Amino acid sequence: MHASPHHSRHPRHPRRLALGLAAAVLAGGASLAVNAAAGASTPAGLDDPHKKEIAMELVSSAENSSLDWKAQYKYIEDIGDGRGYTAGIIGFCSGTGDMLELVQHYTDMEPGNPLAKYLPALEQDNGSDSHAGLGSAFVSAWKTAAKDTVFQQAQNDERDDVYFNPAVNQAKSDGLGTLGQFIYYDAIVMHGPGDDPVSFGGIRKTAMKKAKTPAQGGNETTYLNAFLDARKAAMKTEDAHDDTSRVDTEQRVFLNAGNLQLDPPLHWKTYGDSYEILTLP
Template identity: 65%
Template structure:
């Protein structure tokens, strides 16, 4: 999606990313019988549920349910993370865009983005466009027409964000909504270890409630997690609009729709969305 067509150009997560393996180990959090705790019904990784998750995130990230139209999306949204692009908002300043373009170069040597790899390495950790302008956005949109690049975006989304979130959600005994709440949090905040990272949001929630795998009430725990998420969002001006929690995830929770079963109706940034 071209920048001028973005209805609400607003930021997504992105603290500097770190390995999520420690979060996804049931042993690391002392959870016995994880499989039994998370065995009731399909998880967010069920294809139909995953499609819902992609649409929910796209409603918040790009103000549309058409998440597959976002492979070509790229703009600098002024959040200090350089260019934000693609289906999950890979950022030139946080390392995940670099990882994506490296993967694409491995799969399609000599592709139109490969020449930008030295520049992406230089600007990693900054908001600089040095070596990227003036043609990087044009070339990103060209690359987005390539099915190989689209698949690379899907795979990096799953490796860095989706799969770790689902694993941790299942380890905590959460159903689809809880797994999605984890996913959306990792998408926005990453897990770089700062106070607003996913791991710290989860730890903050655990101070006041326990997840089902630890004998707690799922609804009470998810309210605690969403409270912690709102707190984290308000630590950064760019994330201070919490409607993706307040008028979306919290709505489903109050309805008792822990499996995200359609029909779903929600609002983000004042826009209404529906999945039938």
């Protein structure tokens, strides 16, 4: 499941502002402008299926020490971070609310699924590291459910609704290309939505105090460096985040190379392990 002892599964903050952030981003409605030159248009963003696959593999290299993100639907363990169980393709946590929302969504899609009977326990344990009403039976049920394509789709839906789409839409609103969109997405995966200093919104606000976004007339590379600086500072506030290689030897490598559209070939390291994506998936 984890090929390296340095796997991440970093804790995130409770999703207390997740839906509010998503609504605010979607309400903004701004996007990268189409190039005015005849016949030219904005390059494919991170929501292009090929670039999205790259994003999933990049995150998985840091979260799972593997590019095979689809193997993580069945992942579940308590990593001792005070947030209960961490599970699935994005690290849904029983203590922070997103696992509860995921299982509710799955049950809406498929009543009587293997996890449906655990909804009362997930509601009770939300906000704590408790396993009350869950335990080994829940872990087994999760792994069974992970074979169900409906549950896999439910995980994809929650990932997109709470993390991927809000991050990409905000990045487009800020005038960022595909790399910037990924930088936002990776940050929201680790730090969670929210406006406190160590959540995604707070990190963005810190960066904007140092540099203007492209939408504000700023230089894209300058702004993204400011964002990564702010993110590193946020990471170092928690012991679980003290390895900043996913910034230093991954995202900053692409940025320093001027690869603002996140085009392969890509070569990077996380936790000292080397990875590459040579062509578009």
